[in-house]
Every structure is written in C-alpha cells, then in structure tokens.
Amino acid sequence: MPKFLATQPLRNATLTFDLNDVFTPDATDLYYIASARNEIGADKINGSVITIPNVTLDKGQLIIFDLGSYTMPSAGTYKFFISVDSKHTQEMVLDISKN
Secondary structure, X not given: OOEEEOOOOEEEEEEEEEOOOOOOOOOOOXXXXXXXXXXXXXXXXXXXXXXXXXXXXXXXOEEEEEOOOXXXXXXXXXXXXXXXXXXXXEEEEEEEOOO
C-alpha cells in the first residue's frame, strides 16, 4: 500500500500518482485520507495514473492507496511518480525479487 506523507500542509491540492504503466488501478481500489476511506472511482483514473483533486492534508498526515492485489509483471525495479499540483514530482522505487 503506497503512502504519501505531507511534508508541508496541502490545501485543495491535486495529487497525481503515476503507476508508470506497471499496472492499471481499478475504480474500486481505495485511498485513505485521515482515515476516511474512499473508492478511487473511474473518474480519477486515466490509464495507470490516479488523480485525486481537492486534497487537504496537514503536515505529517498521510494519504494511503490500497490498490488491491496485483502481480508485478516480472521481478525487477519499478518506478512510480507522485506530484502535487503538477509539480514537485517525487519518485518511488520498488524492487521486486519475485512476482
């Protein structure tokens, strides 16, 4: 379950989580903000990119994605990208020893 930690307050920000074509999320996958459970919904998915608008987080709060059960295509290193308001992109690297 990927997690995004706010290192500064976010107010009505748009959070983009790019799964880099590794797999496509499902509309019924979940995300949590301050323990509030939400379905991602088809309107927030474009291919392997999830866009969550109007995100408000205090410094230190998390948004957690519960992307269900997916099998990585093969063992290897995968890069995912998170951006806030189409800037401040951060890269997450996931090393998989076996799928």
